Amino acid sequence: MTTTTSFEDKVAFLQQHGVDELAHSSADLLAHLQGVHDLLRAWGCRPQLCDAGLFHSVYGTEIFPTGAVPIELRPVVRGLIGEDAETLVHLFGTVSRAGIFDAAFEGAPFLLETRTGGQVGITDQQYTDLAVLTVANWLEQRPRFPESSRNSRAREFRTMRQFLPITPRQALDEAYRFTPLTQPAT
Template sequence: MTAEALAILQAAGAEEIEHPGGTLLAHLKRVSALLAAWGARPALVSAGLCHAFYGTDGFPVALLDLGRRAELVEAIGVEAEALVYFYASCDRTSSYRGLTDDAGAFVDRFTGTHTHPSLAARRDFAELTAANELDIAAISPEARSRHGADLLGLFTRWRPLLSEPAWAHCRTVLGRSDR
């Protein structure tokens, strides 16, 4: 975790924003730590720490306006910030179902642009999504009860994109041990 990224998170009030398991800042730190535990490269670990900076399709609170992307680039680097933008930009309804397909469309919710991301980009996205959702499911029995079956279905479909550690954690948190 970079000191600059943590300073921006604190300045943006991430310590005061409620989130399952405490605060948004606590969640972001757990997601980053989970990615590190799975052996993710540093840029993805940094993206995990900062994945909510621009809000997401499922969490609309933005800590930074998109016009301030350069500040995040300065704190975590170009590659990690691009991962944060890619994650935040996802129109989930339009993009999730085709994520494992090379020809599947990824829709940017900010611009409406349809793209066909590389396999590496789709793997990073799936890994970050798994870390985010599994942290919430692990920390909140209510969220796990309400969304666990759907998450297991999603991550089972995305299995080709997930690392072995991410898939093992998915099975542990969501209760499936047969694969």
Template sequence: MSDDVDVRAWLQERGTDTVRHPGGTLYQHLCRVSEHLSEVGHRPEVQAAGLTHAAYGTDGFDLALLFWQQRDELRGLVGDEAEELVYLYGSCDRDRTWLTLPRAGEVTDRFTGTVRTLEADRLTEFVDLSLVNELDVLHQNPGILERNRAYFTALFTAWEPVVSEPLVKEIHNVLGRV
């Protein structure tokens, strides 16, 4: 597993610092997500996943830094556990997964169509990564929340039972429920 400096250099080599994203560039977004996961107490592997979560593109952001079939390259960079979480995040079919995730614990893979059931700890890490990503976008562009308040309220409320405690408080602040 490479260190954080190597991972950030890899991201920049792939042009993430030139891709526009709410709040600046994709690179800045990836860094903020990783730092936020650190602030709420996640392990280095989850932080590394946060830093590289867009490597395979996502259901909401098509740009991929490498093809999902090239998973070994990212594994060599961030380690098996972080890469597995990045793959899970990038491959997630959000329409078929997100609202039922806390109850079912299942993630539908948009690349292969397979369904994977997550253990409780991995479920919280996956939901926290997903939530921190969405929160960063909303913090950078509050208009997105205002235009889609009902959707985010339903989503964040559904996720609340499996979200880590510091993020539950943040959900309440963002949604205006103290």
């Protein structure tokens, strides 16, 4: 479901919650969120995934635990970006990064480790969306990181490529100088 809330209203909500005042990867969180959204949009992702990119870490994540939006406001966020996008945002904040990467090696059915040590089952589509979101999140901020860390998680990203649609996969291949896959992702 696509919402009728304008991009400007979504950004205004984020600003009301101070995301433009939180430091993130040598920028501010709002700049990062908009950058992830813009990458997803440039890759031709559906609007729900782009909206998830705009909000992807507002509840906090394992790596960026500073949540700007209280989890109690999930219904409000859902009203702004729709149920599918908000579910992805919640999953992105709930699961561990290792869980997302481990699932690339283990494959379906996808059972991801949460930040609290539990597990959550997700659909194949949700895994693909989380993989694309993970790639966009990383590639957006990667240029601001020291050269020595820009190729981190290469093994994991190389394996994750099989679950990515062609455009994000090509962006990842270019960034890491991976040899392109010879068969399309499923």
